[in-house]
Amino acid sequence: MKTTDSMIRTFFIAGIFVFCAPHANGQFLKKLGKRAERAAERTIERRVDKETTKKTDQALDSILEPGAKDKKKTPTTIGGNAPASNPENGPSGSKAGSKTLVVYSKFDFVPGNKPLFFDDFSNDFIGDFPAKWNTNGSGEIVTIGDSPEKWLELKPGYNILYVPDVPELPEEYTIEFDTEVIGIDQKTSSRTGLQIMLSDDPKFKTGDNYVTAWIPYGQYGAFDIRMRNYINRDRGDINSGLKADIRKAVLNRPHISIAVNKERFRLWVNEQKYVDIPRIMPTTNGVTTLKFNVNNFKDQKERIFISNLKVAEGGIDLRRKLISEGKISTNGILFDSGSDNLKPESMGIIRQISQVLLQEKGMVLKIIGHTDGDGPEDANLKLSKARAGAVKTALVNIYSIDENRLSTEGKGESEPVGDNSTTDGKAQNRRVEFIKQ
CATH class of the missing domain: 3.30.1330.60 (OmpA-like domain)
Structure with missing residues (x-):
């Protein structure tokens, strides 16, 4: 290894001398021989237009010590996503420059002004099920990559529901949360997705009156956001697939916003509004409970996480x-x-x-x-x-x-x-x- 390092150093220094001392080039290259000459010439071609003293030192170190090329640890990312942040009381946390704020300048979601529930799992232990939630399945608090931020992994399963301890929902309220995913790829099933349910049953049944919104995570097609309602145990008037292409959004920690104003239901993914149905919520025996369910019926390699759940009364003008x-x-x-x-x-x-x-x-x-x-x-x-x-x-x-x-x-x-x-x-x-x- 020492002999190899010595040869490489000699070739690289030869290139520097050729670059810095034109009159000495011929004699120096003759001494190195044809092999060294070719190596030195290749070095010159790569470096001649951009080399500085600092970059020369960095390049030399990278050649002699390949394993030390980049000592700085890169934050772990998930499925091509940006590293998760640690927000204080809300959604995704990259620094919002003026360009980003302008993009959101037409975003018309207004959160409720009276907090009913907030959970970022900061008071829960890794590996435990969160204290302010209930389920008829299983789940645990995890961290992702190098971020200290905590997430609840929602396990997929038929009729497996996750119920946060939100007080009884009023007539007007807003819901916000972040999601994160692992294992999403071009083969992800069209059935993979997150279902949000608003129900009159406080536990683990669908109830007699409920509304569901299903957010797709499949990648090989632009799948619909599906909305439906049930009223007095009968399917309501709405069982709709709303055209949407949120494939990129779900890979980059989307922030989901929902506003319920009496019968009206609206849903945003990041700054884009995809659902605005004026009369979908039951008018009598109204819904009182928020629930989540994950569908994944293929190979279950996909994993879906939720955090920063915020429910607030209001959302009015x-x-x-x-x-x-x-x-x-x-x-x-x-x-x-x-x-x-x-x-x-x-x-x-x-x-x-x-x-x-x-x-x-x-x-x-x-x-x-x-x-x-x-x-x-x-x-x-x-x-x-x-x-x-x-x-x-x-x-x-x-x-x-x-x-x-x-x-x-x-x-x-x-x-x-x-x-x-x-x-x-x-x-x-x-x-x-x-x-x-």
Whole structure:
């Protein structure tokens, strides 16, 4: 091995001398012989246009020590997905630059403003079934790759249901969660998918009244999102396949958003709305329970995970409330953990605020940021101010609102509305207020 390293070093140095000392090229190459000459010439051809001193050192090291070419560990990815992040209280967590926020600027999902349930499994142990869920099957908390973020693996099976401990669902509410997958490929069955059920049965039966939305994970075709409803044990009017091509989305940690407003049901995958059915929910004996099921009937190599489940009452039009009451508070504006980087999914609410300001030309707003109680008090105060500023920046830069009509303030953890010792309470405390001045 030492002899080989020595020969390679000699050939590489020969190339450098040829590049740096033209008059000495001939004598040097004659001494090395024809074999060395060819090696040196190939080295020159590869390096002549881009070599610098630093890159020369890196190239030499990579030749002599191939195993040390890249000491930096690359985060593990899943099925071609981007590495999972560790969000603070919501969906997927890549840093949201202005270009990404503009993409989401027409996203019209508005989360509910009264949190009912939130679970990112931060209080559960790896390998356990989560404390705030129930099932008639099996499942466990896992981490994926190098990320510390926790996920619940949903095991496939006929009539196997996963039921989070969400309080009884009201007439109007929103549901949000992230999913992740392993083992999805071009042969993934058209039957592989995630079913979301809203049922009047609180446990593991379908119930007499229910609505289901089925999200496909198959890759060899653009499969439908399927919707159906059952009313008083009879199949309802709706059993529809809605055309969609979400093959790329399901490979890249999609964020699923659902809004139920009495009879109306809407569903978004990332920023794209795919379902908007005005009358699908039962009007009597309404649904009260959220359930999940995974279908996978072929070889079961695919694995589906869920995290960051958030259910909130409301999801109503905040514009009217802001105009009539002069004040709104929302948990739906989300940021990366410990950061003022806006998550793109927050743009639905910010868009509504911009519409009010564009209509009410004389309105002036104060934007107030609040945090939970984790971390030092002074750091939370600074963070809350920065987050309020980030919302203002989005309104100004994306929706062209005059910055003089907006002021900002941060109150940190000083005005909690929930218990900071619980996950749900922390989710309530992380909020943004808009107050008419």
